[in-house]
Amino acid sequence: MGEFDLIARYFTRPTPNAALGVGDDCALLQPGPGMQLAISCDMLVEGRHFLSTVDPGKLGHKALAVNLSDLAACGAKPLAFTLALALERADEAWLAPFSRGLLALADLHGCELIGGDTTRGPLNICITVFGEVPAGQALLRSGARAGDDLYVSGTLGDARLALDVFRGTQSVPAAVFEQARARMEQPTPRVALGLALRGIAHAAIDVSDGLLGDLGHILDASGVGAVVDTSITINLIAACQDSTRVTALFDADTQLGYVLAGGDDYELVFTAPASKRDAVHAAAEQAQTPVTRIGHIEAQRGLRLVDAQGRPVSVQHLRSFDHFA
């Protein structure tokens, strides 16, 4: 199978959103009047972003999911994406499930594959995704204001837990592992929540490197600080939410570490004015996505972790993920 057969067989589909899709030098996309195009790009490398043993269909899902998550964090509606793929060889047993997983998630979000590139090389998946958002309504990292509530969607830390189990540095019951593994391998981009938070949230980011690190980007960009209640966040890891279990899976520090610095979660952390609590809850309900209020924004720079009584909690051992650190 040659390069052009491969593209025709696995990656060429109708593109009603785009003026022109796969098959020319460029694709053509025309955002609606008054719309801005939100653009994001993520590159996934074997051994860094996924294990070589991962099911190709799940990998196809994840490669697009992490990009859709960036659109979600901006409150942008997915339109289209390009896929650049380096493969060791044109292996149909890999390409068929990979493209199925990829395009199933794409269809779910009405996000069309409009172009890309294929080449031989060490496995590398690079997706650039395009969404649209009314001019001026994108959720930015820079919009947080003192007094805002601080929220996070869904659960945190399970993806990292699964990775630790794969690496053999952690051990959990099989059912817990399977749940955590699904979170690692098939994250759910919070697109509906991002759209529902337009006009409500002041600032948003998606959690890819870990809650503390990604929240830090909001704080830096907004020139503010935050207080986070660890007595709330510690329970955000799904693996520890089984009330029928008699013994804790980990000590509290380990559990908190997963939640605060796990990474690969693809949840949204966002701020909204305290006056909009009802609107936030309505948005969460509309998007069928749980959100938890975990703290608030303050004028004083820095990130302060506190317990239920407001006393400082130290987590100096935690750090966010950095690809070159």
Add this chain to the structure above:
Amino acid sequence: MGEFDLIARYFTRPTPNAALGVGDDCALLQPGPGMQLAISCDMLVEGRHFLSTVDPGKLGHKALAVNLSDLAACGAKPLAFTLALALERADEAWLAPFSRGLLALADLHGCELIGGDTTRGPLNICITVFGEVPAGQALLRSGARAGDDLYVSGTLGDARLALDVFRGTQSVPAAVFEQARARMEQPTPRVALGLALRGIAHAAIDVSDGLLGDLGHILDASGVGAVVDTSITINLIAACQDSTRVTALFDADTQLGYVLAGGDDYELVFTAPASKRDAVHAAAEQAQTPVTRIGHIEAQRGLRLVDAQGRPVSVQHLRSFDHFA
């Protein structure tokens, strides 16, 4: 140097074209009223698209040039690009010249770096480029009509010649090699020509895999055939244009092979109605880019190579580049 320092130091710059550049979950781009966004994506892998010994500054140039070439082939004006980069390590001695070469070409075309991704992994450079073109005016592969003249810009075959010299399968005088090497390592995207051909050319593509293969895409997409005069094309290789040389560098078959199937040329092959020859020449002059008329389009499908007397020329040994063939 961590991931965020690396991005800040080498890849963060002002972005007057974009509503929002590097540093949020998404970049924001708003094409002008009535404009379509032309989007293309190319992935460059060490050993496939460039040699490990290449100067990083030249590689930075080439990585963007091959993408700008796709915009040129659509007649789109460059606006912005994203860069995803997998690196074995954050090596400043590589990053500094790479980013300089990349951004110098970007500046030349007013094409802004608006976002991207960096990760650790086998060296891989994936650029997605954005240009704008008035709706309906993009040059497509599908527009060729019987009776059109067939043109190609610049010179062909020198990049492949340089590669063969690097591989040791060909030998040429040092001055010839340096000229060919420059064509391989620092191709010139024909952006000005693509813009000047709007409203004149019927169809266009850029030559990346070789003239015959890429022209074949125009013929397939347009449902037409072409006649190409090999007595003209054979002289398009710059290495053989030195009139002071007494002996030929290669036999005629080899020379024709470089021109017709060399690849990596990043010239434009395009068709235009015979009634617009003056307009084509004026566009070439305006763009300061030489163009050569090499044949014409016919209704009968297929690609026919002929000599100066119109007799068939056989080149069955030639084939276009395919990453998975």
